[in-house]
Amino acid sequence: MKLSLNTRIVFGAVAGILLGLGMVHLGSDAPVTQRGLYAASLVGTLFVDLLKMILVPLVFTSIAVGVANLRQHHQIHRVWMLTLGFFVFSMAIAMILGLGAANLFAPGKGLNLALFHDAMSNYESKHMGFPEFVASFFHGLFMNPFAALAQGNVLAIVMFALFVGIALVVGGERYRNILGVLHEGLDLTLLMVGWIMQLAPFGIMALLAKLVATQDAALLTTLVKFVAVIMGTTLLHAAVVLPLILFAVTGVTPLKFWRGGREALITAFATSSSSATLPVTLRCMQQHLHVSPGIAGFVLPLGATINMDGTALYEAAAALFIANLAGIDLGFSQQLIVFMVAMVAAMGAPGIPSAGMVTMVMVLQSVGLPAEAIAILLPIDRLLDTLRTSVNVEGDMVGSLIVQKLTGRHASA
Secondary structure: OOOOHHHHHHHHHHHHHHHHHHHHHHOOOOHHHHHHHHHHHHHHHHHHHHHHHHHHHHHHHHHHHHHHHHHHHHHHHHHHHHHHHHHHHHHHHHHHHHHHHHHHHOOOOOOOOHHHOOOOOOOOOOOOOHHHHHHHHHHHHOOOHHHHHHHOOHHHHHHHHHHHHHHHHHHHHHHHHHHHHHHHHHHHHHHHHHHHHOOHHHHHHHHHHHHHHHOOOHHHHHHHHHHHHHHHHHHHHHHHHHHHHHHHHHOOOHHHHHHHHHHHHHHHHHHOOHHHHHHHHHHHHHHHOOOOHHHHHHHHHHHHHHOOHHHHHHHHHHHHHHHHHOOOOOOHHHHHHHHHHHHHHHHHOOOOHHHHHHHHHHHHHHOOOOHHHHHHHHHHHHHHHHHHHHHHHHHHHHHHHHHHHHHOOOOOO
8 A cells, every 4th residue: 555645754754763863872973873964964955955946936836826816706806805805814813923922932942953054154134124124125026027036036926926917817818828828837836846745755854864863852842842832822813813803793603603613623623634624614604604605615715725824823933933943033024024925825825735845945935044944844744734724724614704794695696
Protein backbone atom coordinates (compact mmCIF):
# COMPACT_ATOMS: atom_id res chain seq x y z
CA MET A 1 0.00 0.00 0.00
CA LYS A 2 1.38 3.38 -1.02
CA LEU A 3 1.72 5.82 1.87
CA SER A 4 0.18 9.29 1.57
CA LEU A 5 2.44 12.32 1.30
CA ASN A 6 1.46 13.51 4.79
CA THR A 7 2.39 10.11 6.25
CA ARG A 8 5.74 10.15 4.45
CA ILE A 9 6.43 13.69 5.74
CA VAL A 10 5.72 12.50 9.30
CA PHE A 11 8.10 9.56 8.82
CA GLY A 12 10.68 11.92 7.36
CA ALA A 13 10.33 14.28 10.34
CA VAL A 14 10.77 11.39 12.81
CA ALA A 15 13.77 10.06 10.88
CA GLY A 16 15.33 13.53 10.84
CA ILE A 17 14.94 13.92 14.59
CA LEU A 18 16.47 10.47 15.19
CA LEU A 19 19.39 11.22 12.84
CA GLY A 20 19.98 14.52 14.59
CA LEU A 21 19.97 12.83 18.00
CA GLY A 22 22.41 10.26 16.64
CA MET A 23 24.79 13.00 15.51
CA VAL A 24 24.49 14.67 18.93
CA HIS A 25 25.43 11.34 20.58
CA LEU A 26 28.48 10.92 18.32
CA GLY A 27 29.65 14.48 18.98
CA SER A 28 30.11 17.46 16.70
CA ASP A 29 33.77 16.61 15.93
CA ALA A 30 33.11 13.07 14.71
CA PRO A 31 33.80 12.60 10.96
CA VAL A 32 30.41 10.89 10.53
CA THR A 33 28.67 13.90 12.11
CA GLN A 34 30.56 16.35 9.90
CA ARG A 35 29.67 14.43 6.73
CA GLY A 36 26.08 14.01 7.94
CA LEU A 37 25.69 17.73 8.57
CA TYR A 38 27.12 18.53 5.13
CA ALA A 39 24.70 16.11 3.42
CA ALA A 40 21.76 17.44 5.46
CA SER A 41 22.66 21.02 4.59
CA LEU A 42 22.92 20.14 0.89
CA VAL A 43 19.57 18.31 0.70
CA GLY A 44 17.75 20.81 2.92
CA THR A 45 19.01 23.79 0.92
CA LEU A 46 17.99 22.13 -2.34
CA PHE A 47 14.43 21.59 -1.07
CA VAL A 48 14.08 25.17 0.18
CA ASP A 49 15.48 26.55 -3.09
CA LEU A 50 12.93 24.52 -5.06
CA LEU A 51 10.12 26.01 -2.96
CA LYS A 52 11.49 29.50 -3.59
CA MET A 53 11.70 28.73 -7.32
CA ILE A 54 8.01 27.84 -7.60
CA LEU A 55 6.78 30.62 -5.27
CA VAL A 56 6.52 33.45 -7.83
CA PRO A 57 4.58 31.62 -10.59
CA LEU A 58 2.25 30.03 -8.01
CA VAL A 59 1.44 33.33 -6.30
CA PHE A 60 0.91 35.22 -9.56
CA THR A 61 -1.29 32.65 -11.31
CA SER A 62 -3.35 31.66 -8.27
CA ILE A 63 -4.21 35.24 -7.28
CA ALA A 64 -4.92 36.41 -10.84
CA VAL A 65 -7.14 33.39 -11.55
CA GLY A 66 -8.88 33.63 -8.16
CA VAL A 67 -9.86 37.27 -8.69
CA ALA A 68 -10.81 36.71 -12.35
CA ASN A 69 -13.16 33.87 -11.40
CA LEU A 70 -15.37 36.37 -9.59
CA ARG A 71 -16.62 37.59 -12.95
CA GLN A 72 -19.02 34.65 -13.22
CA HIS A 73 -20.89 36.03 -10.21
CA HIS A 74 -21.42 39.58 -11.48
CA GLN A 75 -25.19 39.03 -11.60
CA ILE A 76 -25.30 38.97 -7.78
CA HIS A 77 -23.00 41.95 -7.30
CA ARG A 78 -24.26 42.92 -3.83
CA VAL A 79 -23.99 39.35 -2.56
CA TRP A 80 -20.38 38.85 -3.54
CA MET A 81 -19.38 42.34 -2.39
CA LEU A 82 -20.83 41.63 1.07
CA THR A 83 -19.27 38.17 1.04
CA LEU A 84 -15.79 39.45 0.21
CA GLY A 85 -16.19 42.27 2.72
CA PHE A 86 -17.03 39.85 5.51
CA PHE A 87 -14.20 37.47 4.56
CA VAL A 88 -11.64 40.28 4.66
CA PHE A 89 -13.06 41.61 7.94
CA SER A 90 -13.06 38.25 9.74
CA MET A 91 -9.56 37.34 8.53
CA ALA A 92 -8.28 40.76 9.62
CA ILE A 93 -9.64 40.20 13.14
CA ALA A 94 -8.11 36.71 13.21
CA MET A 95 -4.68 38.04 12.23
CA ILE A 96 -4.87 40.88 14.75
CA LEU A 97 -5.54 38.26 17.43
CA GLY A 98 -2.65 36.12 16.18
CA LEU A 99 -0.19 38.99 15.99
CA GLY A 100 -1.35 40.33 19.36
CA ALA A 101 -0.87 36.96 21.06
CA ALA A 102 2.53 36.46 19.40
CA ASN A 103 3.66 39.88 20.64
CA LEU A 104 2.23 39.33 24.11
CA PHE A 105 3.57 35.84 24.80
CA ALA A 106 6.62 36.08 22.48
CA PRO A 107 7.20 32.36 21.85
CA GLY A 108 10.80 31.73 20.75
CA LYS A 109 12.11 34.99 22.21
CA GLY A 110 15.74 34.75 23.25
CA LEU A 111 16.36 31.43 21.49
CA ASN A 112 18.60 32.20 18.51
CA LEU A 113 18.87 29.19 16.22
CA ALA A 114 22.21 28.45 14.56
CA LEU A 115 20.23 27.05 11.62
CA PHE A 116 19.31 30.59 10.61
CA HIS A 117 22.64 32.33 11.14
CA ASP A 118 23.83 31.96 7.54
CA ALA A 119 20.41 32.80 6.14
CA MET A 120 20.21 35.98 8.21
CA SER A 121 23.80 37.14 7.73
CA ASN A 122 22.72 39.78 5.20
CA TYR A 123 19.54 40.81 7.03
CA GLU A 124 19.22 44.53 7.68
CA SER A 125 16.71 45.78 10.19
CA LYS A 126 15.11 48.97 8.97
CA HIS A 127 13.63 51.42 11.43
CA MET A 128 11.77 54.35 9.92
CA GLY A 129 9.07 56.82 10.86
CA PHE A 130 5.47 56.26 9.81
CA PRO A 131 5.46 58.83 6.93
CA GLU A 132 8.69 57.34 5.57
CA PHE A 133 7.27 53.85 5.89
CA VAL A 134 4.07 54.76 4.00
CA ALA A 135 6.08 56.30 1.14
CA SER A 136 8.45 53.33 0.99
CA PHE A 137 5.59 50.83 1.22
CA PHE A 138 3.63 52.27 -1.71
CA HIS A 139 6.82 52.68 -3.73
CA GLY A 140 7.46 48.96 -3.24
CA LEU A 141 3.91 48.03 -4.26
CA PHE A 142 4.00 49.50 -7.74
CA MET A 143 7.03 48.67 -9.83
CA ASN A 144 7.95 47.12 -13.17
CA PRO A 145 6.20 43.72 -13.01
CA PHE A 146 9.02 42.00 -14.88
CA ALA A 147 11.55 43.36 -12.41
CA ALA A 148 9.30 42.26 -9.54
CA LEU A 149 9.02 38.76 -11.00
CA ALA A 150 12.79 38.55 -11.56
CA GLN A 151 13.63 39.84 -8.07
CA GLY A 152 10.93 37.86 -6.29
CA ASN A 153 9.36 41.02 -4.84
CA VAL A 154 6.32 39.39 -3.25
CA LEU A 155 4.23 42.51 -2.56
CA ALA A 156 4.71 43.94 -6.04
CA ILE A 157 3.86 40.56 -7.63
CA VAL A 158 0.70 40.31 -5.54
CA MET A 159 -0.36 43.82 -6.53
CA PHE A 160 0.23 43.19 -10.24
CA ALA A 161 -1.68 39.87 -10.02
CA LEU A 162 -4.62 41.68 -8.40
CA PHE A 163 -4.63 44.27 -11.20
CA VAL A 164 -4.53 41.53 -13.84
CA GLY A 165 -7.39 39.68 -12.14
CA ILE A 166 -9.53 42.83 -11.89
CA ALA A 167 -8.83 43.70 -15.55
CA LEU A 168 -9.97 40.20 -16.54
CA VAL A 169 -13.19 40.73 -14.55
CA VAL A 170 -13.86 44.08 -16.21
CA GLY A 171 -12.94 42.82 -19.69
CA GLY A 172 -15.18 39.77 -19.44
CA GLU A 173 -15.39 37.50 -22.47
CA ARG A 174 -12.98 39.68 -24.43
CA TYR A 175 -10.07 38.23 -22.44
CA ARG A 176 -11.27 34.66 -22.03
CA ASN A 177 -8.21 33.36 -23.91
CA ILE A 178 -5.85 35.10 -21.49
CA LEU A 179 -7.81 33.70 -18.56
CA GLY A 180 -7.54 30.25 -20.13
CA VAL A 181 -3.76 30.63 -20.39
CA LEU A 182 -3.58 31.68 -16.73
CA HIS A 183 -5.70 28.68 -15.73
CA GLU A 184 -3.33 26.40 -17.62
CA GLY A 185 -0.37 28.19 -16.06
CA LEU A 186 -1.81 27.56 -12.60
CA ASP A 187 -2.41 23.90 -13.41
CA LEU A 188 1.14 23.58 -14.74
CA THR A 189 2.56 25.26 -11.64
CA LEU A 190 0.59 22.97 -9.33
CA LEU A 191 1.91 19.98 -11.27
CA MET A 192 5.46 21.15 -10.56
CA VAL A 193 4.55 21.79 -6.92
CA GLY A 194 3.44 18.16 -6.77
CA TRP A 195 6.83 17.03 -8.10
CA ILE A 196 8.68 19.18 -5.58
CA MET A 197 6.52 17.86 -2.75
CA GLN A 198 7.68 14.33 -3.51
CA LEU A 199 11.03 15.52 -2.11
CA ALA A 200 9.40 17.00 1.01
CA PRO A 201 10.00 13.95 3.26
CA PHE A 202 13.73 14.02 2.42
CA GLY A 203 13.99 17.80 2.66
CA ILE A 204 12.23 17.90 6.03
CA MET A 205 14.34 14.98 7.27
CA ALA A 206 17.54 16.81 6.31
CA LEU A 207 16.48 20.16 7.77
CA LEU A 208 15.33 18.61 11.04
CA ALA A 209 18.45 16.46 11.34
CA LYS A 210 20.59 19.60 11.05
CA LEU A 211 18.32 21.49 13.43
CA VAL A 212 18.39 18.82 16.15
CA ALA A 213 22.14 18.25 15.78
CA THR A 214 22.95 21.91 16.29
CA GLN A 215 20.36 22.87 18.95
CA ASP A 216 19.48 21.95 22.50
CA ALA A 217 16.21 20.84 24.12
CA ALA A 218 15.09 24.46 24.61
CA LEU A 219 13.60 24.38 21.11
CA LEU A 220 11.07 21.72 22.14
CA THR A 221 9.87 23.87 25.04
CA THR A 222 9.39 26.94 22.85
CA LEU A 223 7.55 24.84 20.23
CA VAL A 224 5.09 23.68 22.89
CA LYS A 225 4.57 27.31 23.90
CA PHE A 226 3.96 28.34 20.28
CA VAL A 227 1.42 25.53 19.76
CA ALA A 228 -0.38 26.58 22.96
CA VAL A 229 -0.51 30.22 21.81
CA ILE A 230 -1.87 29.28 18.38
CA MET A 231 -4.47 26.86 19.73
CA GLY A 232 -5.64 29.28 22.43
CA THR A 233 -5.93 32.21 20.02
CA THR A 234 -7.68 30.10 17.37
CA LEU A 235 -10.20 28.82 19.92
CA LEU A 236 -10.81 32.39 21.12
CA HIS A 237 -11.61 33.45 17.56
CA ALA A 238 -13.87 30.42 17.04
CA ALA A 239 -15.72 30.39 20.36
CA VAL A 240 -16.00 34.11 21.09
CA VAL A 241 -15.27 36.45 18.17
CA LEU A 242 -17.18 34.77 15.32
CA PRO A 243 -20.27 33.93 17.46
CA LEU A 244 -20.37 37.52 18.75
CA ILE A 245 -20.25 38.93 15.22
CA LEU A 246 -22.98 36.50 14.15
CA PHE A 247 -25.26 37.38 17.07
CA ALA A 248 -24.69 41.14 16.68
CA VAL A 249 -25.67 41.08 12.98
CA THR A 250 -28.28 38.32 12.74
CA GLY A 251 -29.50 37.60 16.29
CA VAL A 252 -28.66 33.89 15.86
CA THR A 253 -27.41 32.57 19.21
CA PRO A 254 -24.12 30.63 19.46
CA LEU A 255 -26.01 27.59 20.78
CA LYS A 256 -28.38 27.52 17.80
CA PHE A 257 -25.47 27.98 15.41
CA TRP A 258 -23.36 25.19 16.91
CA ARG A 259 -26.32 22.80 16.98
CA GLY A 260 -27.07 23.49 13.33
CA GLY A 261 -23.46 23.39 12.12
CA ARG A 262 -21.81 20.79 14.35
CA GLU A 263 -21.75 18.09 11.67
CA ALA A 264 -19.75 20.34 9.35
CA LEU A 265 -17.38 21.46 12.12
CA ILE A 266 -16.69 17.86 13.18
CA THR A 267 -16.15 16.80 9.57
CA ALA A 268 -13.75 19.70 9.01
CA PHE A 269 -11.81 18.72 12.14
CA ALA A 270 -11.59 15.10 10.99
CA THR A 271 -10.67 15.76 7.34
CA SER A 272 -8.58 18.96 7.65
CA SER A 273 -10.12 20.01 4.33
CA SER A 274 -12.63 22.80 3.74
CA SER A 275 -13.30 21.48 0.23
CA ALA A 276 -13.96 17.91 1.39
CA THR A 277 -16.32 19.26 4.07
CA LEU A 278 -18.26 21.43 1.59
CA PRO A 279 -21.15 18.97 0.90
CA VAL A 280 -21.76 18.59 4.64
CA THR A 281 -21.50 22.36 5.16
CA LEU A 282 -24.06 23.04 2.44
CA ARG A 283 -26.51 20.55 3.95
CA CYS A 284 -26.13 21.98 7.47
CA MET A 285 -26.65 25.56 6.35
CA GLN A 286 -29.67 24.84 4.13
CA GLN A 287 -31.48 22.23 6.23
CA HIS A 288 -30.56 23.17 9.80
CA LEU A 289 -29.89 26.92 9.68
CA HIS A 290 -32.25 27.71 6.76
CA VAL A 291 -29.88 29.63 4.50
CA SER A 292 -31.30 29.94 0.98
CA PRO A 293 -29.73 27.66 -1.67
CA GLY A 294 -28.70 30.70 -3.71
CA ILE A 295 -26.75 32.30 -0.86
CA ALA A 296 -25.29 29.05 0.47
CA GLY A 297 -24.39 27.87 -3.03
CA PHE A 298 -22.33 31.00 -3.62
CA VAL A 299 -20.86 31.94 -0.22
CA LEU A 300 -19.79 28.48 0.96
CA PRO A 301 -17.86 27.30 -2.14
CA LEU A 302 -16.17 30.72 -2.41
CA GLY A 303 -15.37 30.62 1.30
CA ALA A 304 -13.88 27.13 1.02
CA THR A 305 -11.44 28.64 -1.49
CA ILE A 306 -10.54 32.06 -0.10
CA ASN A 307 -11.90 32.49 3.45
CA MET A 308 -9.21 31.15 5.80
CA ASP A 309 -9.46 32.75 9.25
CA GLY A 310 -7.50 29.98 10.96
CA THR A 311 -4.82 29.86 8.27
CA ALA A 312 -4.33 33.63 8.24
CA LEU A 313 -4.06 33.72 12.05
CA TYR A 314 -1.50 30.90 12.01
CA GLU A 315 0.69 32.32 9.23
CA ALA A 316 0.81 35.80 10.80
CA ALA A 317 1.71 34.46 14.25
CA ALA A 318 4.20 31.97 12.78
CA ALA A 319 6.10 34.80 11.08
CA LEU A 320 6.62 36.51 14.44
CA PHE A 321 7.60 33.18 16.03
CA ILE A 322 10.25 32.61 13.35
CA ALA A 323 11.50 36.19 13.74
CA ASN A 324 11.98 35.53 17.47
CA LEU A 325 13.87 32.30 16.74
CA ALA A 326 16.09 34.15 14.27
CA GLY A 327 16.79 36.87 16.84
CA ILE A 328 14.99 39.60 14.86
CA ASP A 329 12.62 42.19 16.24
CA LEU A 330 9.90 42.95 13.68
CA GLY A 331 8.68 46.52 14.01
CA PHE A 332 5.18 47.82 13.36
CA SER A 333 5.82 48.45 9.67
CA GLN A 334 7.14 44.92 9.12
CA GLN A 335 4.23 43.40 11.05
CA LEU A 336 1.88 45.40 8.83
CA ILE A 337 3.52 43.80 5.79
CA VAL A 338 3.12 40.37 7.40
CA PHE A 339 -0.56 41.21 8.01
CA MET A 340 -1.22 42.10 4.38
CA VAL A 341 0.80 39.29 2.81
CA ALA A 342 -0.68 36.66 5.15
CA MET A 343 -4.19 37.76 4.16
CA VAL A 344 -3.42 37.59 0.44
CA ALA A 345 -1.60 34.27 0.91
CA ALA A 346 -4.56 32.78 2.76
CA MET A 347 -7.04 34.05 0.15
CA GLY A 348 -5.01 33.35 -2.97
CA ALA A 349 -3.51 29.92 -2.34
CA PRO A 350 -5.14 26.83 -3.87
CA GLY A 351 -6.66 24.53 -1.28
CA ILE A 352 -3.89 21.95 -1.15
CA PRO A 353 -1.38 21.41 1.70
CA SER A 354 1.68 21.73 -0.55
CA ALA A 355 0.55 25.15 -1.82
CA GLY A 356 0.03 26.22 1.79
CA MET A 357 3.68 25.43 2.48
CA VAL A 358 4.76 27.62 -0.42
CA THR A 359 2.60 30.53 0.77
CA MET A 360 4.15 30.20 4.24
CA VAL A 361 7.51 30.75 2.52
CA MET A 362 5.91 33.78 0.81
CA VAL A 363 4.91 35.31 4.17
CA LEU A 364 8.36 34.72 5.66
CA GLN A 365 10.21 36.15 2.68
CA SER A 366 8.04 39.27 2.58
CA VAL A 367 9.95 40.57 5.62
CA GLY A 368 13.27 38.85 4.91
CA LEU A 369 12.86 35.86 7.24
CA PRO A 370 14.54 32.53 6.40
CA ALA A 371 12.51 30.05 4.35
CA GLU A 372 14.40 27.26 6.16
CA ALA A 373 11.99 27.85 9.05
CA ILE A 374 9.45 25.53 7.47
CA ALA A 375 11.53 22.70 8.98
CA ILE A 376 10.30 23.83 12.40
CA LEU A 377 6.71 24.49 11.39
CA LEU A 378 5.94 21.33 9.40
CA PRO A 379 6.11 18.76 12.24
CA ILE A 380 3.47 20.70 14.20
CA ASP A 381 1.47 21.71 11.13
CA ARG A 382 -0.73 18.59 11.02
CA LEU A 383 -1.68 19.04 14.69
CA LEU A 384 -2.74 22.64 14.14
CA ASP A 385 -4.31 22.04 10.73
CA THR A 386 -7.33 20.18 12.13
CA LEU A 387 -8.30 23.05 14.40
CA ARG A 388 -7.71 25.85 11.92
CA THR A 389 -9.70 24.04 9.22
CA SER A 390 -12.69 23.88 11.58
CA VAL A 391 -12.36 27.62 12.14
CA ASN A 392 -12.10 28.21 8.38
CA VAL A 393 -15.38 26.33 7.86
CA GLU A 394 -17.04 28.10 10.79
CA GLY A 395 -16.15 31.45 9.21
CA ASP A 396 -17.79 30.34 5.93
CA MET A 397 -21.00 29.36 7.75
CA VAL A 398 -21.14 32.59 9.75
CA GLY A 399 -20.56 34.53 6.52
CA SER A 400 -23.49 32.85 4.74
CA LEU A 401 -25.87 33.71 7.59
CA ILE A 402 -24.67 37.33 7.70
CA VAL A 403 -24.89 37.79 3.91
CA GLN A 404 -28.43 36.38 3.91
CA LYS A 405 -29.45 38.75 6.70
CA LEU A 406 -27.90 41.85 5.07
CA THR A 407 -29.26 41.14 1.59
CA GLY A 408 -32.69 40.11 2.85
CA ARG A 409 -32.65 37.09 0.51
CA HIS A 410 -34.63 34.08 1.66
CA ALA A 411 -35.31 32.58 -1.75
CA SER A 412 -32.83 31.40 -4.32
CA ALA A 413 -30.34 34.18 -5.05
